[in-house]
Amino acid sequence: MLTVVTSNNTAIFRELKSPSFQQLDLRQEIVTTGVEALERIRALRPDLAVLDVDLPEVSGAEVCRRVKADPDLASTRIILVVTGSVARGDVDRLADSGCDDILTIPTPAEDLYSHAARLLDLPKRQRSRVRAQVLMPAGSRTPVLRGEATHIALDAVELAIEQAVEVGTEVKLRLGRTGSGQAVLVKGTVVACADSAGALTKTLRVKLSGLRPDDERALADLALWEVVERRDGLLVMLRGDIVETTDFDSLLAQLRTLDITFDMGGVRYLNSTGIRRWVDFLEQIDPEATYRFVRCSVAFVTQLGLVSRARGRGEVVSFMAPYYCEMCDRESEQLLQTRALAIGAGGVPEPPAFDCSQCGGPLEFDELPERFFAFMRPAT
CATH class of the missing domain: 2.40.10.220 (predicted glycosyltransferase like domains)
Incomplete structure (x- = not known):
């Protein structure tokens, strides 16, 4: 059983009810104050605590500091939750508390699960086969x-x-x-x-x-996207290669809602013609619709830095970033939230620090920050 202590926060409740979490044997304990959070963590020894920074009585950061200072509780994984964007000073302050992760809300359920899976070695979120x-x-x-x-x-x-x-x-x-x-x-x-x-x-x-043309459309649906209807809108999971032969017409016909989340984690490659087709597709989405991008692959992020129109009107909520472990010569990718990045000198985001899941050594950011984070410049 996976035991999770959470703040009394409706945004967190909603994400914990997603299919990814519901496939687990999950026990959720709700707390309303920092004092209560400390009591429940000491009593339950949970696997994970997801706590608001601004808890009454004792702040979430102080709860984390006390838990991490207690040898009997220090192994408890703690995610601190912030509403809205995070300023540079806030990131440093929260990181000093010893928290394992920082998330901004609202956050897609896909992101919360991915962060929890990394911390707790949970099964990866599965696409339908x-x-x-x-x-x-x-x-x-x-x-x-x-x-x-x-x-x-x-x-x-x-x-x-x-x-x-x-x-x-x-x-x-x-x-x-x-x-x-x-x-x-x-x-x-x-x-x-x-x-x-x-x-x-x-x-x-x-x-x-x-x-036949019908065969090509059916293969495109299988190869490139999967559309999942949710209570709050559509989740569109894209995968594979976006190239000159990619036709988004059948996907466009399925977007009969005004709230769309594009999961770009499976996109492996995009060429220049494919990007043009993607931009044309975004321009045809209902102008009243709101859409966003989550779990953007490194390939997609790279193209966003070159072609700002590739995100249309959408916000990049989260993305994969490349890291490298010099000690075990291993490449990996980490999921980052755009709003949780600290901005360093020259307005360039600072890559968060991570440890290697294999050897425990420090991971190095495997790109030039000013080049990789170019997509965060205002769209033109």
Whole structure:
């Protein structure tokens, strides 16, 4: 069971009711003052405390300072929550309390879960999978092979499947998202088959042929985005490559709400033509709609720094940032909140400090701050 002590804050309650948290065996204890927070933390020894900075009686920062100074409680993970943006002096003051993280609210549930997952080694938030059936030619010993699509493009599909298929074999693929009764049927030729790790022991690459316009639209839906309806609007999770062949028309038709959150964490690559298509797509969204970007990938952030119009009217709420551990020669990415960054000399944000999850050594920011944070300049 995961025990969490939280402030009496409706924004935190809302995020803890998200599907990512609800998949856990979660026990939530609510406190209204700093004194009560200290009492409950001492009594319950929770895994995590999510506390407002401005708690009455004893501030959240002081609660954190006392907890971290107690050898019996010091391992308690604490996230301090601030309403609105954080000034440079506030970041330094809160960091001195020994807190494990600082978040601004309101914050998307995706962000709160990602920060909690990093601190507590929770399962990563899962996107729905694309199930795959490989329909073999007539006379094959195994007429249908099952697996998952690991990468989908309009010219080829990569699959993790249960056994090898000879290169040159002509097959049909039935692809559909887990939990959905809809599927697309396409045909192609096996061009590569290699060993892979895990229960699905082969990686198969199939070059597609004879696609109809309806097939292309269905593949785009599977390959590039997933739209999830939520009580507060739509969550649109994008993934893969945004290039010259990317067509956002079918996605635009699904945006029938005035509140949209774009999760850009799965975007791997964007070229110049793809960025133009993305900008055109944003310009076609209902002018009355409000949208924002969360968990922006390093690839997307890099493009935002070059093309400010790539965020349209939207706010970049959070993004992944590159770090490097010199001690174990390991690259990693950390989720940062735009409003929680301290601004240093020359108006350039200062990358937060993190420790390596493998060796415990300090992580180094693996980019030039003035270049990586260029996207935070006002849009023009």
